[in-house]
Amino acid sequence: MKPIVLTSLLALLAVPAFAQDQFEYLQQIEAQQAKKEAAAAAEISRKAEAAQVREEAREESARRARQASAQSARQQALEASKIRDAENKRVTTREERMEDEDREFEREFAREERKLKLQEMKAKAARSNDYIDAELREKAAKTDVIQSDADASRNVTTGAKALMEDAGTAEVNRSNKLIETN
Numbered sequence: 001m002k003p004i005v006l007t008s009l010l011a012l013l014a015v016p017a018f019a020q021d022q023f024e025y026l027q028q029i030e031a032q033q034a035k036k037e038a039a040a041a042a043e044i045s046r047k048a049e050a051a052q053v054r055e056e057a058r059e060e061s062a063r064r065a066r067q068a069s070a071q072s073a074r075q076q077a078l079e080a081s082k083i084r085d086a087e088n089k090r091v092t093t094r095e096e097r098m099e100d101e102d103r104e105f106e107r108e109f110a111r112e113e114r115k116l117k118l119q120e121m122k123a124k125a126a127r128s129n130d131y132i133d134a135e136l137r138e139k140a141a142k143t144d145v146i147q148s149d150a151d152a153s154r155n156v157t158t159g160a161k162a163l164m165e166d167a168g169t170a171e172v173n174r175s176n177k178l179i180e181t182n
Contacts, residue, residue: 124131
């Protein structure tokens with residue numbers, strides 16, 4: 001009996017210890033299960049975070065690509081604008097240069113024309129005595145022509161008068177001779 005009692009007592013004592021061991025074993029299993037679930041949750045969370053980071057990286061990459069594309073488009077538009085502006089400026093500058101050349105030509109032409117007129121006036125002033133002498137000679141020649149015409153008319157008139165006087169004298173002499181002969 002003693003062994004039975006002892007065995008029973010040990011069994012009774014062992015039951016709680018066994019139960020406690022089982023309880024600890026269950027707790028360990030639960031703890032391991034919780035660790036596994038926590039690890040699985042952590043893995044899922046890590047994968048979700050990694051997926052989110054990849055998605056954010058893709059979005060950031062796409063945003064950068066869009067920004068780069070927009071920047072490139074702005075740069076190309078700016079370069080095209082600069083080229084157009086440079087071409088417009090070149091054309092405008094060329095037209096302005098041509099207009100400036102035309103104005104300069106007109107000024108030079110007017111300046112040369114004024115110089116020629118001034119030279120002409122200086123030449124006339126320098127030769128004014130020659131012009132005056134030429135005009136006086138011309139007037140003297142006209143006067144001589146008029147005087148010659150007057151002299152010629154006077155000579156013709158004087159000759160006609162002398163002819164008429166001589167014809168009259170001859171007629172008188174002839175009449176006198178006729179009368180004397182009769």
